Amino acid sequence: NAGVTQTPKFQVLKTGQSMTLQCAQDMNHEYMSWYRQDPGMGLRLIHYSVGAGITDQGEVPNGYNVSRSTTEDFPLRLLSAAPSQTSVYFCASSSSLAGPRDEQYFGPGTRLTVT
Amino acid sequence: AQKITQTQPGMFVQEKEAVTLDCTYDTSDPSYGLFWYKQPSSGEMIFLIYQGSYDQQNATEGRYSLNFQKARKSANLVISASQLGDSAMYFCAMREGLAAGNKLTFGGGTRVLVKP
Numbered sequence: 001n002a003g004v005t006q007t008p009k010f011q012v013l014k015t016g017q018s019m020t021l022q023c024a025q026d027m028n029h030e031y032m033s034w035y036r037q038d039p040g041m042g043l044r045l046i047h048y049s050v051g052a053g054i055t056d057q058g059e060v061p062n063g064y065n066v067s068r069s070t071t072e073d074f075p076l077r078l079l080s081a082a083p084s085q086t087s088v089y090f091c092a093s094s095s096s097l098a099g100p101r102d103e104q105y106f107g108p109g110t111r112l113t114v115t
Numbered sequence: 116a117q118k119i120t121q122t123q124p125g126m127f128v129q130e131k132e133a134v135t136l137d138c139t140y141d142t143s144d145p146s147y148g149l150f151w152y153k154q155p156s157s158g159e160m161i162f163l164i165y166q167g168s169y170d171q172q173n174a175t176e177g178r179y180s181l182n183f184q185k186a187r188k189s190a191n192l193v194i195s196a197s198q199l200g201d202s203a204m205y206f207c208a209m210r211e212g213l214a215a216g217n218k219l220t221f222g223g224g225t226r227v228l229v230k231p
Contacts, residue, residue: 035219058218
């Protein structure tokens with residue numbers, strides 16, 4: 001059981017480039033989400049999904065796209081990278097069967113730098 | 116307005132002593148859940164403890180306990196018998212609504228450094 005995996009671990013982009021951060025989980029969790037963590041701050045929700053084919057915006061969605069074609073995968077696309085998107089990105093998943101105490105399982109994070 | 120406020124940016128604690136990390140929250144939803152996560156220097160997020168808004172008793176998980184004061188909208192984390200491995204960032208988070216989901220709002224965190 002690998003849990004939540006994220007690739008790549010590190011990435012450097014130039015302004016204007018696009019890329020996709022990968023997130024996969026093998027726990028058959030319905031819920032998945034993407035957060036960003038800026039230096040010295042807490043996590044902020046970018047996008048989330050309650051199941052395959054269903055996504056919605058979080059607190060800071062601008063500049064990012066998501067799709068959820070399978071239960072396992074939830075990629076995050078940066079359309080045109082900007083220095084303000086320099087951050088650590090965390091993917092998380094949780095199960096609807098957990099009830100209110102829905103512990104979120106976090107991936108190890110992707111550290112992105114945009115120059 | 117901030118939904119989750121952690122007013123202590125950093126604190127020192129002596130090994131084997133207890134430490135209390137403050138968290139206040141703001142919501143008009145009567146149904147909510149409060150979480151605490153630990154983030155060591157390696158960067159991963161580790162779930163510590165959960166408190167539901169309708170839970171009658173304060174949550175406890177090993178050395179972690181939550182001092183839940185609903186009327187004051189506070190959910191302070193107490194770590195007893197601190198260990199060197201407790202040195203980390205600690206985040207308070209809230210989910211509004213009872214239905215399980217993955218939308219958490221995080222506070223800014225408190226850095227704890229345990230001194231030997």
